Amino acid sequence: MKRNRWKKIAKLGLVLAAAASMLAGCGGIAENTGEVSSRYRENTGSGTGDEIEVRDGSEIPGYDGEPYIVLDGNEPSFTESEITEDSFESYSELDELGRCGAACASVGQEIMPTEERGRIGQVRPTGWHTVKYDFVDGKYLYNRCHLLGYQLTGENANEKNLITGTRYLNVDGMLPFENMIADYVKETENHVMYRVTPVYEGDDLVASGVEMEGYSVEDEGEGICFHVFCYNVQPNVEIDYSTGESRLAEDTSGLEPEKDGAAAEYILNTNTRKFHRPECSGVKAMKESNKETFTGSREELIEMGYEACGQCKP
Ligand SMILES: [Zn+2]
16 A cells, blocks of 8 residues: 555646646657657766756746656656666766756665755855745745755765755755655665756856656556656746846846845735735635735734734745
8 A cells, every 4th residue: 555655645746737638658668769868968067977968947847836847757767777676876977067957876775875964055056045035934935956866875064065055955855856756765675767958048056946857666657757857946036047146036126135034025815814925825726806916014914903824834
């Protein structure tokens, strides 16, 4: 019964896919057809001879309110020769702009970490800015975001494994997939082929998102099988991906986002008189006719007679 759980989570993405009709199982790995490979271009920057594939970000549809979308009918594109029960991890050399490329692993218990994670603050990925917004979980817009999650490979302060990623990418986009793999490997002692490829548009220093592929080896994708793209966005923040600079979306006040008590964006329910963080699940459930966007301080809202949501605690 346990195994069904993995399957269920792995297929979650399919529900979100526009092309849900491609729900044909993942029993066989996708053949590396010309069609798939033509959508990649070689990353020639590093010159290491490693096979690095970088998806051209311009082909990914824009963010539309979900942390990730399904690619290629949820079929990962590992080739037969790539799939192995021998644990490994590999990282691309940084390109000429200092950006990370694809990171790949066969995740098994042998390479999972046994120690607490150490500090990574000394690594400065491309496009990095230390910037806070009141409404971001943990306040900081950007996290040093592991391509291969620390919980999977124990790889920590490796500059080839850390990108500038939003909190939203880290927590809402990537983490559920990492947790799924970690749980599966711990429980089954199987291996999972796992590849994370940051996707940049042109010479952008901040990735538009990451392509993530997972495929469980011993059971041929029955336990884990996904191919998704997670957006490197933060709701209500506009990011300049060429530099990593950011600002409040629909900024009308010119306020500095770093300042405490600065205006933030809230979503009001004009019916219940509650106010929410924009990312609160309560907002999704809200009737459009009761929904109102408010930019200002929480004090102003309380003065207006609004009450903070108990779930998102704005
Ligand atoms: Zn809420």
